[in-house]
Amino acid sequence: MIYQIKPVIGKKEKNNLIDYIKKDNWITEHKVTENFEKSFAKFTNSKYCICFPNGTITMSSVLDCLNLKKDDEVLVSNYTMVATANVVKFVGATVKLVDISKKDLCMSPDDLLKKINKKTKVVIYTQMNGRVGQIDSIKKICKKNKLVLIEDAAHAIGSYNKKIHVGNAGIAGSFSFSMPKLITMGQGGAVVTNNSELAKKLRLYKNFGRRKSGEDIHDYLGYNFKITDMQSMLAIGQLRSIKSRIKKKKEIFSRYQKNLKDNLKIKFFDMKKDETPWSVDIYLNSVNKLKKILEKKGIFTRYVYPPLNSQKIYKHIKNLPVSNFYCKKGLWLPSSLDLKNKDIDKICSIINKYIY
Ligand SMILES: Cc1ncc(COP(=O)(O)O)c(C=O)c1O
Missing domain, CATH: 3.40.640.10 (Type I PLP-dependent aspartate aminotransferase-like (Major domain))
Structure with missing residues (x-):
């Protein structure tokens, strides 16, 4: 798991x-x-x-x-x-x-x-x-x-x-x-x-x-x-130990990005050299399908935050097209500090197999 x-x-x-x-x-x-x-x-x-x-x-x-x-x-x-x-x-x-x-x-x-x-x-x-x-x-x-x-x-x-x-x-x-x-x-x-x-x-x-x-x-x-x-x-x-934590997060992000670079269905938003990702976020149309496929194989992901104006309390606020587009397509991929390279490679090969 x-x-x-x-x-x-x-x-x-x-x-x-x-x-x-x-x-x-x-x-x-x-x-x-x-x-x-x-x-x-x-x-x-x-x-x-x-x-x-x-x-x-x-x-x-x-x-x-x-x-x-x-x-x-x-x-x-x-x-x-x-x-x-x-x-x-x-x-x-x-x-x-x-x-x-x-x-x-x-x-x-x-x-x-x-x-x-x-x-x-x-x-x-x-x-x-x-x-x-x-x-x-x-x-x-x-x-x-x-x-x-x-x-x-x-x-x-x-x-x-x-x-x-x-x-x-x-x-x-x-x-x-x-x-x-x-x-x-x-x-x-x-x-x-x-x-x-x-x-x-x-x-x-x-x-x-x-x-x-x-x-x-x-x-x-x-x-x-x-x-x-x-x-x-x-x-x-x-x-x-913050330096090694930062380094590891950057390595995780770039390994996913490299492994998925030829997959035209997956969109990454680049991270700059001086930015540290908290998790790996990808954006795609078939986000529900990918989540289910990975879950069946014991790999857990999470949807990114829905747009605030999709929540009951903020529903009355309209006209926010960019966030309404991307927040419904995003998935956080496994990104723990102890994630192994072989696990990232396995996850990416599943993504490349099913999402193309
Ligand atoms: C962007 C952002 N702001 C605020 C919070 C709230 O932080 P906390 O859970 O420590 O209250 C979170 C929690 O994940 C967050 O992602």
Whole structure:
């Protein structure tokens, strides 16, 4: 059986966690998380990193700190996980969907320009499967129209735009450390930012609005969105081996692409040298047929995210032709970090046999 994706935790990382538990440590969010945050900030070249329980709360927390009002509009790509749009609803603002570009599957700057009006306040930009897309143009548009830019970089650990790690283009970058991500805590997430005021607000917000841990004086309204040092212990080891994780993901993607290059029914969207794919995504007409064939042989795939405007909550939003076309044809192929070359070759030969 080959899973679409499963977590791969090294022996050393597992042992570190066992050692941590054996000692009388604090368990809750403490020094290990502080160290992880410092290391992740260094890795992404950001001034601040603040951990959260997942990559959904990261975004809703940033939005909450921006004090949006009911009529304020937040623009989100139609091709992303539902969390990117739901967080807008949770803070009481209005979701507007933007179509994607045919070049890179990320938000289209042309469609973004069409959707901006006086109510627009924020853009959340998703780096789909680690693709940077046209973030430079998006950044310019946001600057010109005085919009706050947030990056949903849940898929994009290890992706760089002109040598700068994603997450630094706007006020904040959101990362997810859920099970299938390049670094996993089981569940977890982080916000990176270069804005000291936002970093300070987020720290208060995630800790009951408390002035100082160990004291019960609360100057602000806040939640409890802390994580545990056990999670950070797992993640810190993975961060140490991040270079090999990135290398392996790139190798997996290019091996699939090479093996399937002569198959005219399968469309790949290229990855640039500095982009790291989270998984391997292919696009084809007979996506249901391929999924079933592979499943019968014990090979598990997953449909890519359906377009947001095909979900009940966002069905009323129309006219998003590019995302409506591609999101219904996409499949994530097996992409775990321990996937063997011979398995990739086997999967590709099945695809080439049945899809032609
Ligand atoms: C693009 C994107 N944004 C946000 C999320 C939410 O992250 P989490 O599962 O950590 O809440 C995901 C999850 O896969 C995602 O793919």
